[in-house]
Amino acid sequence: QVQLVESGGGLVQAGGSLRLSCVVSGRTVSTYSMGWFRQAPGKERVFVAVISRNGFNQYYSDSAKGRFTISRDNAKNAVYLQLNSLKPEDTAVYYCAASGRPYYSATDLTAYDEWGQGTQVTVSS
Numbered sequence: 001q002v003q004l005v006e007s008g009g010g011l012v013q014a015g016g017s018l019r020l021s022c023v024v025s026g027r028t029v030s031t032y033s034m035g036w037f038r039q040a041p042g043k044e045r046v047f048v049a050v051i052s053r054n055g056f057n058q059y060y061s062d063s064a065k066g067r068f069t070i071s072r073d074n075a076k077n078a079v080y081l082q083l084n085s086l087k088p089e090d091t092a093v094y095y096c097a098a099s100g101r102p103y104y105s106a107t108d109l110t111a112y113d114e115w116g117q118g119t120q121v122t123v124s125s
Contacts, residue, residue, distance in 0.1 A: 004097070
C-alpha cells in the first residue's frame with residue numbers, strides 16, 4: 001500500500017519561507033510524477049506544481065511561478081516544495097500526490113492516484 005506523508009507546514013509571516021516535505025512509502029517514488037496541490041478554506045483543491053520522474057522537468061501554476069520550487073530526492077523517496085515570499089493568500093492545506101502519468105499531463109486532480117493527508121500552511125499579514 002502506497003502512503004504519502006507530508007510535513008513542514010506551519011505559521012509564518014508574510015514574506016517568509018517554508019519547506020514542505022513528502023515522504024513516500026510502499027512503492028519507489030521514481031515510478032511517479034509527483035505533484036503538490038493546495039486547498040484554501042471554502043475553495044477547491046488546485047494545482048501548485050509537478051515534477052517529472054527523474055526530476056529534470058517541473059511545471060508550476062501561475063501563482064507559484066517564481067516563488068515556489070518543487071524538487072525530489074528519489075534515493076530518499078521524497079519530494080519537496082520550497083515556499084518563498086509567502087503571501088496571506090497562500091494560506092491553505094498543501095497536499096502531496098503521486099501520478100502515473102508524465103508530468104506534462106499531470107496538472108489536474110484526476111491525474112493523481114495517491115494522496116497524502118495534507119499539511120497546513122498559514123501566512124499572517
